[in-house]
Amino acid sequence: MEENHHQDKVCTSKDLLAVRDALDALSGKWKLEILISLLNGARRFKEIARDIDGISDRMLSKELKELEANQLVERKMYDAFPPVVEYNTTAHTRSLHTVIYALKEWGYLHRKTILEN
């Protein structure tokens, strides 16, 4: 980033805000599951709903909207009856791989650490 202010802090307050932004985009009980479902292929509303155990239509709709607002899913509507809507990932979703990988690895490590003591 452009300015550093010569601090050797682990994480500046600006950095903290960025971390929060990232976490906020993934916040909510179902977002990750939805993204992972879509990372395995484009899906329609009901297909995602069937894919994710326990999610209600209301929540799926809400989370999809937030993900779309954050450009993490793309919504394609086909003019037909009954309605056909297809959800898919975006380039931005793919950029999440590093984050998901880091969280996953640390999650496994964390569980191991906790169980060992």
Place this chain on the structure above:
Amino acid sequence: MEENHHQDKVCTSKDLLAVRDALDALSGKWKLEILISLLNGARRFKEIARDIDGISDRMLSKELKELEANQLVERKMYDAFPPVVEYNTTAHTRSLHTVIYALKEWGYLHRKTILEN
């Protein structure tokens, strides 16, 4: 990890649980701020409280306890009056660096992505 089951999924359901474990350990409004404060050096209760704008004693106490349960902070009590308690990071906290770095980088990228459209 030991078994793969020959799937080429981006993220298995076991992986998702690990991601959730990671996120859970960092959940709560103040945990990251507390960790970052401590990553810049050991601190006493009141020092952390002063470091973090807006946090109440109650929340600081609660979050510190959860972090300690997750071995992300270490609590040292010195027998003295008035009481002296010092909080510090642990080896496990340091292992979080990859995660925080990934989240930070993606957070900046995310903001850039959103603002561009």
Place this chain on the structure above:
DNA sequence: CTGGATCCTCAGGGATACTG
């Protein structure tokens, strides 16, 4: 099928006061 509208519950977190 793809959702929107409504109502309800509960846990996260704020404010304040108190104790060893």
Place this chain on the structure above:
DNA sequence: CAGTATCCCTGAGGATCCAG
């Protein structure tokens, strides 16, 4: 200083019904 105890409020998320 280092926390606890209490009370309260808001918003995330569940359940159910309705509409195009």
